[in-house]
Amino acid sequence: MRNFSVLSDVEFEELTGDLLGAEFNALVERFASGADGGIDLRWRINGQTLIGQCKHYTKSSFSQLLKSAEKEVAKLLKLNPAGYKFITSFDLSPLQKEKIYTLFSDWMSSPIDVLGGKDIDALITRHEAVERRHPKLWVSTGLQLFWAVHADIANRTSALKSRIERSMPKYVVHSGYQDARAVLETRNVCLISGPPGIGKTTLAQMLLAEHISMGYEPVVVSEDINEAWHSITHNTRQIFIYDDFLGEIAFFERMAKNEDKRLVDLIEKISSGSSKKLVLTTREYILRDAKKVYERLDHLDNRLNFLLELHAYSxxxxxxxxxxxxxxxxxxxxxxxxxxxxxxxxxxxxxxxxxxxxxxxxxxxxxxxxxxxxxxxxxxxxxxERIWRAAFDKHLLEEHRLLTLVLCTLPRKADLDDLREAYVSLCSRAGISNAGRSFRDALEVLEGTFITIGRNEEGKPAVSHANPSVTEFCLARIESDGELLRNIIESAVFFEQLSTMFKHGDGAGFFSGGRLGQRSRLSLLSAINAERDLLLTAMKRTFKSRSPEREMVWQAGRGNFVTEPPGKFERRVNFSFQRLGKWKMDASAIEAEVAFIIGRWEKREGGKEDALKLIEEIESSSLTSTVSEQALHALDSWLDSTLSETEDWIHYAEFASRWGGLGPDTGAQFDRFMNEEFSRWSPHPPDLEKMKDIADDLGLDDLVNRIDEALEEESREPDDDYHREASSEVESSIHEVTEGELAELFGRLSSD
Incomplete structure (x- = not known):
């Protein structure tokens, strides 16, 4: 049976009226509660007036339903209609139908005039066009079928499944939904932007739910666009959702090196295909700021016109x-x-x-x-803003406040153990003992208000702020409290806690619905910079700490797995170079850290992408030429000796193009590598465009032709043979609600 619980009583009445109208080929009038004298629905057949009463009782007992039905008898005695139907979403048994029929037998021909949940379900099956006008109903039904058939996907995306199921009943299908689905239908990509709290994520989830009900496999991108690239399958309908793809409160949270290019490449691939969809969301001001920095995003938006602005609701x-x-x-x-x-x-x-x-x-x-x-x-x-201020100051203990605040310094989804370690350290610095014992209690107090507890990519418990406005509130509190800021710096157990605070200072955006201006942003950054000596000490102390960040990494024979960033030390040294530059300090202050990195490169350890970025900093720094030469030699040797994966070749080619060119024997080695890749992958190896560039640079014409053929074949995606008619009948509101209609709508809440 269809899931009527996603509908409100008003939506259930609208559905029932449409169904009866289709069944009897008649105009069915609807009346508001309180003004109807016992009528929800009225229609005429052969000159006679019939009425209907709707009771949306999916979560109530039959005794409650029967008691409510008994109250209708007195109304019917006054109205005395030619016929009467009692309609409920409650799943009635034959005996229960008889009991209700006994109440209304003077106006009913038989118990068949008592319609329960299964009867409504049968009417929907008979009148599919009606169902199309009620997308919440058919989408929820399609979701149930999809999850039942694809239990493995349901388990893998359980958090997404739960979010959709929680949000769908409260959702209202409005013009923004119709506009967004039209963009997604025609472009395959829809970017939803708008102010904080306007409903971007919920709208994205509805689009996702609709496509899941149509047979699309959902893929949630949570950290990096590479997750989407690694999840693409050639012969499967897929819909990707990347919520807050530019970051929750500033785009520094998301955009890693070259991610804008990888994102643009993915958008172009999906927009030109037929079996993939992509939904992205971001705050409008973050998108505007990011487009100033990332030219590719601005260019693509203007060319493909997939941007949707969510303005005020009617x-x-x-x-x-x-x-x-x-x-x-x-x-x-x-x-x-x-x-x-x-x-x-x-x-x-x-x-x-x-x-x-x-x-x-x-x-x-x-x-x-x-x-x-x-x-x-x-x-x-x-x-x-008082939502957080009053609860934070009046209802939380100091240790609860510190747990909420320390989350600002950790990744968006903080590992439970990492959060505990950072929390205990901050509490200790603030003079609060036994924080380890109170950690679980603090989580219980805060969950559902300031924090939410879910699962990370590894399936382990992860904690995050309940929404971005909590983060913004906490950042404002840290900026205004010098002692708190110093305690956070001196208690840091991870290097990334320090770098994250700087990034917040550089990129803070909105707070409590109003923009933090440039002055406030600089005020936060100024407060952090004022503690330079403390920061330098903390950076050196935490340099070799483990990282609280996680990355999705792909490896042949192992597939996708989550780990600390391979280039965490390269990132830390890069950050140190940036800070020294801002503070106008000599790079010799981190010479020991650079030597540590070179030693790792000599042992074939590190993150190659981050190493390529770091080598440029080393070369342009004030370090001695000897250090620079050692770094170049170590990196060249490492990259040249580990050419076993596609990304290895990409990194080596990038290094060689800047620092000396590919070696004389590289062509034959690359040709052998690609032959092995073509035999190992089905239908084709990854990153063919980049592989083609390398083959072209090496003058491997036959390989270039082979890659071109593979790219041509790859572009011919299978047609989407499963098509479900769009919800075109669901019209946006042209009629604005009147004062009387408002009173009638909300009057339902005060009626018995």
């Missing part, structure tokens, strides 16, 4: 979003009654209306029990 959308959240939430009857008798007016038209705030104020972290609910709701919309 009044109808805002009302329905608020209603759906209230209807599906666990809110006291007192609070609902206050909203229903007029409290909604303070919310629907509020200038600070924001779907994220609507979700917060209807959730468990908010007071949804006591009287005064609309006023509390409005106060939150008036001053959204």
């Amino acid at each position: 009044r109808t959308d805002r009302a329905r979003i608020l209603y759906n959240h209230l209807w599906h939430a666990d809110i006291s009857s007192t609070c609902l009654r206050e909203i229903g008798i007029g409290g909604y007016k303070q919310i629907v038209d509020h200038k600070g209306y924001n779907p994220r705030l609507i979700e917060y104020c209807t959730g468990g972290a908010f007071d949804v029990e006591s009287s005064g609910y609309p006023d509390r709701f409005k106060a939150t919309l008036d001053h959204p």
Whole structure:
């Protein structure tokens, strides 16, 4: 049976009205609760008036449903219709139908006029066109079928599955959804941008859910666009989602070296194919800033026109979003009654209306029990920053606050053990003992409000801030508290805690719905730079620490696996060079660290991509020529002696193009390598375009022709033979809701 629980009572009535209209070929009128005198639906057949009553009771007991039905009898005695149908989403047994029929037998021909969940399900099957007008219903049904058939994918993407299932019932299909799906349909790529909290992620998840229900395999890209490249399969319909692809609050969080090129390459590949889709989300201001730095992003956007701006919701959308959240939430009857008798007016038209705030104020972290609910709701919309400030200062112990704050210094998804180590160290520095024992308690207190606990790419527990606004609040708190900042620096157990704080200072963006201006950004960076001596000491102390960061790495014979960044030490030295430059200090201050790196290169250890970036810093630094020569020789020897994978050749070719050219015997070696690759991969090896460039540089014409043939074959992707009609019948709101309609809608919440 279809999943009616994703619908609100209003949506269930709309569905039922459409179904009865199709079944009887009649116009079915709908009436609001409270103004109908017992009528939800009314239609005429052969000159006679029939009425229907809808009861959306998926989570209630039959005794509750029967009690509610008994109240309708008195209304029917006054109306005395020619016919009556009682419709419920509750899955009724024959005996239960008989009990309801007994109540209404004077107006029903038989128990067949009592329609339960299975009867509605059968009507939907008979009238598929009606189902197409209710995308939440058919998408949720398609999802259930997909997860049931593909249990392995359901397990692998369990976190995504849970997020979609939580968000779908509250979702309102609005014009932005129609615009986004049209872009995705025509371009295969949709980039959703907009202000914080506007609903970008939820919209992306709905697009994803729709395509999963159509048979597309979902692929979640969480850290790096390489995850998408390694997950592409030639003969499978796939949809990729890359949420906050430029970072949550600043694009430094995402864009690694050359990632903009890899992203553009992927977009071009997917946009020109037929069996792949890609959905990306980002804050509008981050996209604007990133396009100033990454020319490829700006060029691609203008050329392919896949950008979608999410602007303000219509009044109808805002009302329905608020209603759906209230209807599906666990809110006291007192609070609902206050909203229903007029409290909604303070919310629907509020200038600070924001779907994220609507979700917060209807959730468990908010007071949804006591009287005064609309006023509390409005106060939150008036001053959204108070959400975190009041809870942070009044309701958290100091150790709870420190755990929330130290998350700013760790990766977006912090490993549980890494977080514990950083937390205990910061607490110790702040004079709080036994923090290790209170760690679990602190997590329990904070989860659901300031933090969320999920799983990382390895399937291990990972902790992150509940949303970017928490991060922004914490950064503002650190910037304003010098002692706290010094404690964070001196307690750092990972080098990356220090580099991350600098990046936040360089790239902080929005805070609590309003932009942190350049002055505030510089204020944070200035506060960090003022502690230069402490930072230098902490950088040296933590240089050889393990890294809290994780990367998806591919290796022949092993496949994809998650590990510390292979180039973590190269990144640390690179960061040190940048800081010394800003502080106008001599590079000799990190000569020992550079020597350590050279020693690793001589032992064939490190990250090649990061090494190529570092060698440029070493060459342009004030270090002695001897150190530079040692570094060049060590890196050349390492790259030349480890040419076993595609990426090895790419890195070696990049190095050689800048520092001396490919060796005389390299051509034959590369030709043998590619022959082995063609025999090892099916249908073709990866990164053929780059391999072609190397073959061209080496003058290997036959190999170039072979690669061209493979690229031509690869471009002929299989047609998408599974096509489901678009939800074209779902129209965006042209009619704006009136005051009377608003009163009728929210009046449902205060009715018995």
